[in-house]
Amino acid sequence: MEQTPLTLAYLESLSTADLVALAEDFGIDIPEGLNRRFILGELLEMAEYDSREISDSGVLIDATYTTPADGLPDTYNETAVSMLLRDPGWLFVYWDFHANLFSAITSNYRFESFFLRVNALSSVSPVVVKDWFDVNVGTADRQWYVHLPSNERAVRVDLYSRNTQEKEQLLAKSAVLTIPVSVNALSPVGDRRRLSPLVELSGIVELRKQHFNNHRQSFG
Secondary structure, three states: OOOOOOOOHHOOOHHHHHHHHHHOEEEEOOOOOOOOHHHHHHHHHHHHHHHHHHHHOOOOOOOOOOOOOOOOOOOOOOOOEEEEEEEEEEEEEEEEEOHHHHHHHHHHOOOEEEEEEEEEOOOOOOOOEEEEEEEEEOOOOOOEEEEEEOOOOEEEEEEEEEEEOOOEEEEOOOOEEEEHHHHHHHHHHOOOOOOOOHHOOOHHHHHHHHHHHHHHHHOO
């Protein structure tokens, strides 16, 4: 029997249970409770991959060689988030989405925003999240500078989406970045210079800590 093409219209006509069963047929592992639109995105991605495999399976004879364009592509059509240590106080975070998944998320009428979750991790095993804060990003954003938590040894950035009256959805995790001790010691927030007794009595040190904890994503 001829297989029905996996189009968005066809997949939306199926129940969630049928979508999960179809995903299992393709060998896609679907975690329990995963939002329906993410299942749609995974199936559409699989259908696109199969279509590309079929189109590329022919023997390339007398094919015209095309010189590749200079520079890197704007997108690799992959949902991922990565980061680099820019300097002692800042991370450079960059991310991207698979086109079908991005469309499925943003077309949902409950969609609010994407955001980055910056996690401060323990430096001993087992690694656990000690602290975290969120940074909202726009739908057109693909890179952001994020202030480093003070005196941390390891961080990870997660990419999430947020919907009204729904649990936030984890889309991707970066690799763990270990911060060298020598770099961390230079962090502007970790400055331990001795203040005058009058300044210490004023409470400015505690106020500075509170401001950093509540507004660290906007430090400049």
